[in-house]
Amino acid sequence: MKKTLMCLLLTAVMLCSLLTASATEYPLSAEGDTFKLIIRIRPLHSDANEMELFKRVEELTNIHIEWDQIQQAEYDEKKNLILSANTDLPEGFFGKFSLSASDLVNYGSQGVLLPLNDLIEENAPNLKALFERRPDIKKMCTAPDGNIYSTPYVNEGEDGTIASNIMINMTWLERLGLKKPVTLVDLEEVLTAFKEQDANGNGDPNDEIPMTFKFNGSQRDIGGFFGAFGYPDTLTDDGSHIVIDNGKLVYVPATENYKEGCKYLYEHFFAKGLIDKEGFTMDKKTYNAQNQGEIANIGVFMCWNAFDLGTIHQDEYEPLSPLLGPDGTTSWGWTSSNNMSANGFAITNKCHDPALLMKWVDLFYDPIWSMQCDLGPIGINLIDNGDGTYSYVPTPEGMSYDEFRYKEAFASDGPVALTRDMFEGMIPRSAGHQAKFDRNENYYRKYATFQYLPTMLMSEEDNDELIQITSDLLSYTNQKRAEWLANGGVEAQWDEYLKGLKDRGLDQYMEINQRVYTNAYGE
Numbered sequence: 203m204k205k206t207l208m209c210l211l212l213t214a215v216m217l218c219s220l221l222t223a224s225a226t227e228y229p230l231s232a233e234g235d236t237f238k239l240i241i242r243i244r245p246l247h248s249d250a251n252e253m254e255l256f257k258r259v260e261e262l263t264n265i266h267i268e269w270d271q272i273q274q275a276e277y278d279e280k281k282n283l284i285l286s287a288n289t290d291l292p293e294g295f296f297g298k299f300s301l302s303a304s305d306l307v308n309y310g311s312q313g314v315l316l317p318l319n320d321l322i323e324e325n326a327p328n329l330k331a332l333f334e335r336r337p338d339i340k341k342m343c344t345a346p347d348g349n350i351y352s353t354p355y356v357n358e359g360e361d362g363t364i365a366s367n368i369m370i371n372m373t374w375l376e377r378l379g380l381k382k383p384v385t386l387v388d389l390e391e392v393l394t395a396f397k398e399q400d401a402n403g404n405g406d407p408n409d410e411i412p413m414t415f416k417f418n419g420s421q422r423d424i425g426g427f428f429g430a431f432g433y434p435d436t437l438t439d440d441g442s443h444i445v446i447d448n449g450k451l452v453y454v455p456a457t458e459n460y461k462e463g464c465k466y467l468y469e470h471f472f473a474k475g476l477i478d479k480e481g482f483t484m485d486k487k488t489y490n491a492q493n494q495g496e497i498a499n500i501g502v503f504m505c506w507n508a509f510d511l512g513t514i515h516q517d518e519y520e521p522l523s524p525l526l527g528p529d530g531t532t533s534w535g536w537t538s539s540n541n542m543s544a545n546g547f548a549i550t551n552k553c554h555d556p557a558l559l560m561k562w563v564d565l566f567y568d569p570i571w572s573m574q575c576d577l578g579p580i581g582i583n584l585i586d587n588g589d590g591t592y593s594y595v596p597t598p599e600g601m602s603y604d605e606f607r608y609k610e611a612f613a614s615d616g617p618v619a620l621t622r623d624m625f626e627g628m629i630p631r632s633a634g635h636q637a638k639f640d641r642n643e644n645y646y647r648k649y650a651t652f653q654y655l656p657t658m659l660m661s662e663e664d665n666d667e668l669i670q671i672t673s674d675l676l677s678y679t680n681q682k683r684a685e686w687l688a689n690g691g692v693e694a695q696w697d698e699y700l701k702g703l704k705d706r707g708l709d710q711y712m713e714i715n716q717r718v719y720t721n722a723y724g725e
């Protein structure tokens with residue numbers, strides 16, 4: 203007993219000395235220094251120069267950042283220009299969406315982005331500790347050439363493994379004496395009643411939209427509904443359309459089940475006006491602005507959060523599990539890529555002091571700074587309980603939680619690591635994140651049988667070959683899906699379509715993805 207205690211003590215002491223030996227000292231520079239970074243800004247974000255988070259980071263590190271802030275809507279175009287012209291390169295790219303996986307490999311292998319392996323080893327104790335604790339994260343960040351071109355983004359607090367949820371208006375169901383639908387047949391019945399009757403009770407039987415969605419709009423899409431016929435389809439216009447079935451990759455829109463799905467969803471829902479066709483064209487802003495009138499006018503909607511269509515009528519809605527298909531089964535897709543990706547922060551060959559910049563970004567991987575970067579600064583968004591735990595400052599009246607959080611913090615896109623253990627002791631999930639987690643747990647998890655292809659780092663050669671194929675193949679697939687859901691015709695065009703997929707390089711697309719996937723994850 204005594205010996206064990208002694209051992210523990212020794213281990214603790216050794217750990218402490220190790221930590222002390224490698225711990226970073228602040229400020230990072232006595233005389234100060236400035237780095238120029240590119241950052242992608244969402245509409246909700248404040249000016250990065252005004253954010254309390256970055257002010258505090260500067261105060262601690264004595265490093266000033268000259269931010270080149272680019273709005274989300276124009277980001278990719280501007281970023282691609284900067285990278286391809288190789289002029290105005292920043293010293294680093296900040297945040298999860300600042301570079302894509304193919305940017306990392308392309309510009310990494312060209313030497314535009316620096317390999318970070320040694321820089322991390324020598325200057326980033328927080329990242330090093332993370333990689334030791336979570337080898338899966340290190341593996342995800344490592345390109346096939348063995349180099350790490352970006353620090354990771356990890357957030358296991360917000361449950362993005364299952365992005366899309368279905369919400370249904372319970373007040374309408376009760377008013378019409380209907381039960382929550384379980385099968386697609388039930389859903390058709392319920393939506394028909396929503397359409398034909400005065401479901402919202404204002405005396406007008408024609409102002410109800412039975413169900414809304416946004417085509418390829420991520421969580422707002424109905425790609426998951428194809429799971430009722432076999433495999434769920436992806437949800438975004440750049441989604442791979444690939445799911446993994448026991449280690450084998452499947453191109454969902456080339457399967458018979460998908461054909462059945464297109465036919466069924468058209469005949470039973472779109473042709474009957476039960477799902478709003480505006481969903482094929484409306485933008486995200488228009489989608490999210492629905493249902494804000496005095497009386498709810500949406501019966502069913504696709505979402506990430508129950509409050510995606512505003513908070514006014516939020517309490518009228520409850521989640522629906524994926525609807526069972528004609529053979530009485532269903533599946534729903536899940537992804538690892540929303541919680542974790544290989545692009546948190548990258549350093550370019552224009553950086554005047556890579557070691558110092560690496561020390562600076564390593565601060566964001568300290569659990570307390572990760573937490574503040576994502577959830578907001580202590581004293582503004584968070585309360586320090588003084589015992590190693592933290593809680594949330596209530597969101598002020600008249601603001602949404604996200605408005606409150608994005609004002610003083612970089613929030614959901616940072617170079618951070620919020621691992622699941624942090625939410626089991628240090629800080630609870632926020633109310634919205636907990637609700638999302640519970641919704642997934644209680645309504646979706648058991649149906650989430652197929653994983654969407656994760657974002658993978660691949661060799662430049664494979665990447666170049668895929669780039670030749672992907673855009674044409676995906677846009678053809680997406681265009682046909684929209685056409686068949688909106689207007690029908692899948693059966694008549696199916697054989698020609700399969701040939702069209704082949705002509706656009708489907709076999710090569712699958713061969714490369716399968717090989718890269720198997721190398722990275724095994725069978």
Ligand SMILES: [Ca+2]
Pocket residue numbers: 399400401402403404405406407408409410
């Ligand atoms: Ca009405």
